[in-house]
Amino acid sequence: MSSGSTGAVLLLLAFSLLACLCLHYVSRLESGPVRWVHDEQRELSAHQRLVYEAAGRQNTSGRAVHPQTSGVYGDRECTMAPEARFDCGRDRSLTRGECEGRGCCYAPLAGSAGPPWCFYPRLYPGYTMGPLTPTARGQTASLTRRQPSYLPRDVSSLRLEVTEETAGCLHLTLKDAASQRYEVHLPGGIPESRADNQSVLYATEYRSDPFGFIVRRRSNGRVIMNTTVAPLLFADQYLQLSTTLASSLVSGLGEHYTSILLDLNWTSLTLWNRDMAPHADANLYGSHPFYVVQEDDGFAHGVFLLNSNAIEVMLQPAPALTWVSTGGILDLYIFLGPDAHSVIRQYLSIIGRPMMPPYWSLGFHLCRWGYTTSNTTRRVAQRMHDANLPLDVQWNDLDYANKRRVFTFDPWRFGDLPETVDGFHQRGMKYILILDPGISSTGAPGTYPPFDDGLKRDVFIKNATGGILIGKVWPGPTAFPDFTNPETRQWWEDCIRAFYAKVPVDGLWIDMNEPASFVQGSVEGCPDSDLENPPYTPKVVGGRLNSGTLCMSAQQKASSHYNLHNLYGLTEAHATHSALLAVRRKRPFVLSRSSYPGIGRFSGVWTGDVRSDWEQLRLSVPAVLQFGLFGVPLVGADVCGFEGDTTEELCVRWMQLGAFYPFMRNHNDKPNAPQEPYVFGQKAQAAMRTALNLRYSLLPFLYTLFHHAHTSADTVARPLFMEFPTDPNCQTIDRQFLWGSSLLISPVLEPGAVELAAYLPAGTWYSLHDGRPFYSGGQYLLLEAPLDTINVHVREGHVIPQQEPALTTTASRGNPFFLTVALSAGGWARGDLFWDDGESLDTFETQNYCYVVFIAGQSQVVSEPVDLNGALDGLVLGGLQVFGVPSPPRFVLANGEEVRDVTYRADTEVLTVTNLALPMSEVFTVQWAL
Structure with missing residues (x-):
């Protein structure tokens, strides 16, 4: 070997040693948020390596030649x-x-469903990443593709932007480096923040090629x-x-007709807003490209x-x-939690926390498409109260409108609508009507002035x-307001103001705002273009995006409807909320x-045209829970169902x-049979009355939960x-749910059931009905559930x-409070x-409210x-019930004075104190001596 060859070998060895030292140094950067990955195996999780090793033992293989490789x-x-x-x-x-x-790779498998036969090899050619460089809010890098992909109009150059929004939120954006593409701008914007690099919960690694x-x-x-694990494609x-x-x-x-946990067995979900009654395998009214994953040990992200x-997942x-x-x-946001509560708070820091609803909106609402006159509408409300059934808000569907045109009311059938609404207000009730976006x-x-x-x-x-x-919608040919246009929002407010001057509504119900149309695209059809016929259409109902x-x-104004379709309901809700705020100067209800x-x-949301059947009853529970994860706590399904005839048992x-x-x-x-509570038999009415009174009694608690949703997400x-989060039994449950952290609701969801297997997490749970304790180690218990009972545990x-409770929240808000102490x-x-007063604006922000904490301990409540x-x-504490008092008290004191109206049940260990009159605006103490 010549001296030159020896020198080359030594030089090669030196470079190899230096490379090893560099790789060793990089591998020690685990504490930092960013790390580079160059070896193929380093980016595979342990689980993936096991999967791939198992696949090798199964000898599943295929071969392929890439057109750009030799x-x-x-x-x-x-x-x-x-x-x-x-x-x-x-x-x-x-x-x-x-x-x-x-x-x-091409490797057929038995059967046609499930895993693909044509799939990407491990290192499929894609984009090559350049070095990360610092920016004002993070880092950026260029991504280039040497050869185009198989997609039409492939984008060859991308820009990666990385922002550490907060310690628990990482923001990565991939966009066209050469051309401007549509980017979503949420109403109100996204707050800017900056993470502390020393406290971030994540570490990020990059593979440069591919x-x-x-x-x-x-x-x-x-x-x-x-x-x-698969290539990035961007066309x-x-x-x-x-x-x-x-x-x-x-x-x-969401929004889909699913359980709380998604099915990962080769399923697809399409996010494309559509006027579609809830059923399986369909894109429904809303699109929420956000998911939560439960990890091990109670972690979540x-x-x-x-x-x-249009998105398909x-x-x-x-x-x-x-x-x-x-x-x-x-445009990806990754939330590290580390628990599910923190994930939702981090998500809502990006999309915005929910509004504070008016107190009255938490009462019972009643509506039907088919209240054909104002006289019928008044009679419905009267019959509810005559039957001693609480009702806060009476609604009208499109029946009220003259020729089904919004911002009008029929002069013959609803000629006295203004007087009708005034009458509701005099009785402490509220009134809401439907407002579709389609303008005749x-x-x-x-x-027709609106048009x-x-x-x-x-x-x-x-x-x-x-x-x-x-x-084409209900009134026939219609035009559709563009709520991305500032002038449209002002016109919308002017229309609402003019109508409100005649009919002083308390809120607005915006329906058909996907937007829905009864013709495909328009009455004249749509042009033959790439927007109407994209190279790929997700699995949407009807097969076409239009x-x-x-x-x-x-x-x-902001872009084509191709880009804005899923935002239509959001932009209308924003415009309607703003209009009601300007017109009424009270807390809006939309x-x-x-x-x-x-x-x-x-806005709040309801789950659309649900059927009157037991399956839809059951699946309404995960639907409501999903919207809670999406930052929409004010949500519900149409009680007793919208489509089809209910039965008495189902409606109860x-x-x-x-x-x-x-x-x-x-x-x-x-066309359906009536389902107002008063149309059923006396036993059914009694059961419904009990449920409504229970809700109304709990409204102070529910309102407080909404306060925490509004202020703390x-x-x-x-x-x-x-x-x-660490109870594996709770990971899949969606037949029961909680109000806040305190109340466990276990409804009957099958016909004919008079008992219920309910899961009680570890701890003591008290029946809200009678205070009976259930000591659970984390187990299912068989509970009695007769037709007049819903199981609720504290x-x-x-x-x-x-x-x-009372027949309206206007009345109930003046009644005595009582406490249930578990x-x-x-x-x-x-x-x-x-x-607060239940309807003024920004009461928390302006400190125009009361907040009271109740502490129980050492045989007293303070x-x-x-x-x-x-x-x-002027409001008083009228009494309290204390669950879990081990023995009868010798005496009870309220603010130091002995109380006479005291009962104690030894079988359930419940202490009840009544006929108090302690001012809620002052400190009070109730003590019992054992």
């Missing part, structure tokens, strides 16, 4: 477990030749996301990103894709998922040639059918469950896994503020009460007013 993929590149395959033919069905022409990233939880190294109308999941316990990705285009048992969007950018475009000029004025002010969505797009809605090429992230700031059980929906409304369709109706250690094993409990501003003046 080599052939060997068995190792295509050998993987079937559940770990990522579909290379998502956009269309491929033959072997077409599959291999894409550079993918590009991918991995997000780990710093505390335990668990992989939260791993996008290196003009097709964006695809895949990732592994930390577990199979995934919730979210969430992921939000801020994208308003493929779920597979690896566990893994793939996002596919038809446009926009990939027919009739002589000057006969005439809208034309002058140029507020309507246009077709591709610049004319007004005309669809089915049951507007043309995708329709033009709005109820919307269509939804998108952030709508909870402006639905009224009992509905009493614990955060929003409770009975709503019925025209807490959930109201809550799945058990959020409160008991968790030990909690104090529930209640109030004597003592822990150590004799302690805590609760709180938020109280109130601790934290903030007092007069809202509780």
